[in-house]
Amino acid sequence: MSKEFKIVVLAKQVPDTRNVGKDAMTPEGTVNRAALPAIFNPEDMNALEQALRIKDKFPGSKVLILTMGPFRAAEIIREGYFRGADGGVLLTDRRFAGADTLATSFAISQAVKKMNPDIIVSGRQAIDGDTAQVGPQVAEKMNIPQITYAEEITGLSDNRITVRRRLERGVEVVSSTLPCLITVHATAAPCRPRNAKCVLKYKYSRTIHEEQDAANAGKYLLSADEKPYLKIQEWTVDDVGGDENCYGFAGSPTKVKKIENIVFKAKEAKKLTGSDADVDSLISELMANHEIG
Amino acid sequence: MNNIIVFIETDGGKLCDVSLELLTKARSLAECLNVDVEALLIGSNISGLVPELYRYGAKVVHVADDPRLEFFRTLPYAAITIELFKEQKPQIALFGASSIGRDLAPRVSSALKSGLTADCTSLDIGDHEDARSGKKYKNLLYQIRPAFGGNIIATIVNPEHRPQMATVREGVMKKEPLEKPADGKIHQIDTAKILIDSDFAVEIIKRDIEEKKINIKGAQIIIDGGYGVGSRENFKLVFDLAKTLGAEVGASRAAVDAGFADNARQVGQTGVTVRPKLIICLGVSGAIQHTAGMDQSKIIIAVNSDPEAPIHKIADYSIIGDLNEVVPRMIASYKKHSK
CATH class of the missing domain: 3.40.50.620 (HUPs)
Structure with missing residues (x-):
């Protein structure tokens, strides 16, 4: 019998900063955050696919989603279920609030230790911050190797994993001992679509808070006692333990001093048409000013 | 210390x-x-x-x-x-x-x-x-x-x-x-x-790294192609203008993602930050993640048929027109005057 692996996918719910359209900008030229949809961080999706491929090759392996965020971030875990994940944990607690990457990585590493996986995969970076720091910081806190910029997991045995990395100007193939943390690059294979069977099975999966909200709204729910797999676990600081001073704002060495919204300022621009005469006068002007020559 | x-x-x-x-x-x-x-x-x-x-x-x-x-x-x-x-x-x-x-x-x-x-x-x-x-x-x-x-x-x-x-x-x-x-x-x-x-614990099994070839960062003049260029074939126009003016070719993330240009040419937050003395943006809409990587350029010329495109707001010269017509005119005009 081949080995069964336990894989934890670190995923984050992020505002979709890639599609800041016209309606997402206020008349003052700043961002209207409410107009941005919350999505599964794109590179975390690539990471999920790598995890699911391990499960395809090594039946019996388990893929678990770990996310940290507000109650509604449970959507990320459900999305993972719909694509083939076997379980998930939502780390949610006001005491996590105000965390920078270091405090975030502490919280996540505490949860991962409790889950005790063979392999941890995550996206290279999240599009709301683009820092790419949490992955390596979790690896350091777990005292395990890290492989960043992964494009494909090309080999896996009982105690070693082989990964092709995408670097600025080429590729590198490396192998590491297990357990190990891998961050996945956008050039990796896209995630498979939702699976209809999984959607049917997990459509009503809920966290305890979602269950309470639904009950308050008078909706009928299958109780988790009937179908325990529908229960999405929520963990707080108390569940993952560790020094409370390492969490949230207190555990964050970096502080935001100032935030400025980017405002588009219309410069005094010369408006031209694409006509021969306009283009010719522009090119002549640039040449006269030695801008081109 | x-x-x-x-x-x-x-x-x-x-x-x-x-x-x-x-x-x-x-x-x-x-x-x-x-x-x-x-x-x-x-x-x-x-x-x-x-x-x-x-x-x-x-x-x-x-x-x-x-x-x-x-x-x-x-x-x-x-x-x-x-x-x-x-x-x-x-x-x-x-x-x-x-x-x-x-x-x-x-x-x-x-x-x-x-x-x-x-x-x-x-x-x-x-x-x-x-x-x-x-x-x-x-x-x-x-x-x-x-x-x-x-x-x-x-x-x-x-x-x-x-x-x-x-x-x-x-x-x-x-x-x-x-x-x-x-x-x-x-x-x-x-x-x-x-x-x-x-x-x-981590072993390097193979490295396949190419020589650095494209260097848009050091370029004095950049011709910057966006998704509006339309296709990889049509990107030839961008290269033609670059060749004529002795410029390098840059591209927006949308153009790179669509396969019009190589990764190494990407300008913007997830690409290279450039500040040439002249940048000509062709079919670039002007998404912030792109303009953050080029808005410090000394002179910005935008060619975009959409008068509402945000790129026009940061441009020093705005040409509201079809790049397929404007670029050949630029090349012809340059050749005429440089004789």
């Missing part, structure tokens, strides 16, 4: 531009703080690179020279960097925001429990008052970076933890050697004392 240490990256036996840019920036920060700039150079057979680091202002170069360190691997490089920072206690440590720096710096910051700010676009020294405690801090490193897809600019400080760490992308800072270089000192790091077997 309490100096500024710059992590030096090498590539094929040469110093990377980003490290020399950081040394240049570190000099001006060090002047504000009245401290020295030092460099950390890790690799194999690298002592020949040390004089060049003096030329860029390093007073001390910490050298870890070991055949096992020929290529970057996270664990041994991190072990050496962490050990050096514990011993030297720099107040500031700077890394390139490259695939190496962005892999190494977070690992080091986690081990030292110090703050790290990724992809800074500006660094400065200034004071800070903590809003909660009212405590005042003198001469902190202001780490200024875009966030939220480039829609906001944040200034980050690390009041209590040292070193204050930041990464900066290539091409963001200027690179300038000292006018009157002076020799510094070498500090040899005893790698045998630091590295242990488990630092080599």
Whole structure:
């Protein structure tokens, strides 16, 4: 019998900063955050696919989603279920609030230790911050190797994993001992679509808070006692333990001093048409000013 | 002690531009703080690179020279960097925001429990008052970076933890050697004392790295193609104009994602930051993540048939027109006048 692996996918719910359209900008030229949809961080999706491929090759392996965020971030875990994940944990607690990457990585590493996986995969970076720091910081806190910029997991045995990395100007193939943390690059294979069977099975999966909200709204729910797999676990600081001073704002060495919204300022621009005469006068002007020559 | 240490990256036996840019920036920060700039150079057979680091202002170069360190691997490089920072206690440590720096710096910051700010676009020294405690801090490193897809600019400080760490992308800072270089000192790091077997848990099986060919960063003139160019075939127009004007070709992320142009040409937050003396944007809509990487260009010319495209708002010259007509006219006009 081949080995069964336990894989934890670190995923984050992020505002979709890639599609800041016209309606997402206020008349003052700043961002209207409410107009941005919350999505599964794109590179975390690539990471999920790598995890699911391990499960395809090594039946019996388990893929678990770990996310940290507000109650509604449970959507990320459900999305993972719909694509083939076997379980998930939502780390949610006001005491996590105000965390920078270091405090975030502490919280996540505490949860991962409790889950005790063979392999941890995550996206290279999240599009709301683009820092790419949490992955390596979790690896350091777990005292395990890290492989960043992964494009494909090309080999896996009982105690070693082989990964092709995408670097600025080429590729590198490396192998590491297990357990190990891998961050996945956008050039990796896209995630498979939702699976209809999984959607049917997990459509009503809920966290305890979602269950309470639904009950308050008078909706009928299958109780988790009937179908325990529908229960999405929520963990707080108390569940993952560790020094409370390492969490949230207190555990964050970096502080935001100032935030400025980017405002588009219309410069005094010369408006031209694409006509021969306009283009010719522009090119002549640039040449006269030695801008081109 | 309490100096500024710059992590030096090498590539094929040469110093990377980003490290020399950081040394240049570190000099001006060090002047504000009245401290020295030092460099950390890790690799194999690298002592020949040390004089060049003096030329860029390093007073001390910490050298870890070991055949096992020929290529970057996270664990041994991190072990050496962490050990050096514990011993030297720099107040500031700077890394390139490259695939190496962005892999190494977070690992080091986690081990030292110090703050790290990724992809800074500006660094400065200034004071800070903590809003909660009212405590005042003198001469902190202001780490200024875009966030939220480039829609906001944040200034980050690390009041209590040292070193204050930041990464900066290539091409963001200027690179300038000292006018009157002076020799510094070498500090040899005893790698045998630091590295242990488990630092080599990751093995490099194969490396397939291409020579650096495309260099849009250093270009004086850039022709910048966007998704509006329409196809990889039509990108020939962009190259034609570039060839005529002696320019390099850049591209927006949308154009690169669509396969119109190579990754190395990508301008913007997730690509290269450029500030040429002239940039001509063809079929570029002007998404913030793109313009953040080129809006410091001296002259911006936008060609876009959509008068509402945001690129027109930052352009010095706005041509509302079809690039398929405008570009051949530009080429013809240039050829006519340059005779």
